[in-house]
Amino acid sequence: MVLASGNSSSHPGSFTLLGIPGRESFQFWIAFPFSAMHAVAVVGNITLLHIIRIDHTLHKPMYLFLAMLAITDLVLSSSTQPKMLVIFWFHAHEIEYHACLIQVFFIHAFSFMESGVLMAMALDRHVAICFPLRHSSLITPSVMIELGTVVMLRGLLWVSLFCFMVSRMPFCQHQAIPQSYCEHMAVLKLVCADTSINCGYRLFVAFSVAGFDMTVIGMSHMMILRAVLQLPSGEAHLKAFSTCASHICVILAFYIPALFSFLTHRFGHHVPRVVHILFANLYLLVPPMLNPIIYRVRTKQIRDRVTQGCCGNVP
Template identity: 65%
Template sequence: MSLNSTASSHPSYFLLVGIPGLEKHQFWIAFPFCLMYAIAVLGNTTLLLIIKTEPSLHEPMYLFLAMLAFTDLVLSTSTLPKMLGIFWMGSGEIAFPSCLAQMFFIHTFTSVESGVLAAMALDRYIAICCPLRHSSILSVPVVVGFGSVVLVRGVLLVSPVCFILHRMSFCQHHVISHFYCEHMAVVKLACGNTRASYIYGLFVAFSVLGFDIILISVSYTVILRVVMRLSSREAQLKAFSTCASHLCVTLTFYVPALFTFLTHQFGHSIPPPVHIIVANLYLLVPPMLNPIVYGVRTKKLWEGVALLFQRKGT
């Protein structure tokens, strides 16, 4: 059967090669990635279980954290199992529909993660700047509404990306120099005019990341001004400590994400192995770090763990 079937103009499968230039080392590179994935799955699953079973954690901060944990599980699971299959078993083939599905989940939940991080920054802003009104402004229905909006935003913005690619024609070359179906990596294989897909991809990236980064920056600028005016040194340190973990997680997501996006557009001199490894960082490092950073620094989560074990008789 030829790659381009008579019923459609796209190939029956793509071939993911992993990291070009490092094929001989991919078997060993997979081990730290596998360890990071195991930590991400264990940590985020534990967070979801604790927040679900402990009623005292049904507050805005922890509900947003549960959304982040679920998003991280989807992001890491969308890429890592296939990557390990490529690195350890050489199973790089991925069917065209599966490639589009992987692309949809990766880019949709990247948008969701960005939206949840922005919502968490807004939560910190309200908690520090309007502490007496925090519970009335961010009620549980409002938090659920935030989560629904960022999910719908991701689905509505990313769905046309997959639809446009499904309608495009592809040349005989079907090798993707990556270990997952990244949008621009697939677009480069298309024949004919790819301008619509290219422009729409830019629009989605700038509208999602741009808006969320501006919201986070404004929130923390106002927070910093309010904290610096506090008379108590202890209160200042407590406020800084509360925001430090969120800023750390935010930077580990946005820095590699922006690097990956800008490299596709302008960084043609960046070696492909560097670009591809960094592209994996924002899909794996934040999911691994989030449960560690929030779990270690949040006393109520530790109390939730203790209560969970007590109920199980441990």
């Protein structure tokens, strides 16, 4: 381990989150749509959880997985947005060292959990469409609990090791993070030591987790497409495609900004910093905001329940 010359400290008291460097006046105004998006995400996901809880006809694998997704979205968006708004509106840039590591933990752990939940939902749709008569016997409550436990533990264990490795390393005197929240790679750049093991571990985890999940999701939807095309009628085709459409939209809303943010960190040296920072924020805001809207529009049972609730007829 080689330390940078002369300017390192083992445990800094705090870090400075710069927000959007060079765009201080702009970031005051951009906080308003960001706060509106966060409010939509919180209200939408809480509404979704409430509807699934009170309607016993929705206590099925598809909707229970959807409830897991709503919980991860709530944690994911709320782990960064309050501090971001304080930075943008009140210029309170300082974040305590341990609070920064906790933010790193929640962001990455729940990102991995969300990816795992999307994978589990893809498997559920695959079984429901390709093996409809065996769905209830294959996707049982015990199978759901096991899947949920594996997804949760996978995220917690991988990211706990992230945070442990970073916490054992010395930091430089320069402790400014040019973002509005603590992200693993941004924190790692402040370390005054060789971080090749940390970077290699991060790449391994990212490709093993996200790569595995995306492979399973892709294969599931390929088999779903093949099964749908073998159905006898066009109406059956349309119904099956409609069942998967909302899930595909949610997958794209999550993975596209996530991959852009990840690849920009690694290879996007010519991408303007302001673009990178905005996408890094949108990556944690857009999926939590869009997911309940997509399922509200595309799922009849949830759409009907929301309509009844607005009319005051929910029991």
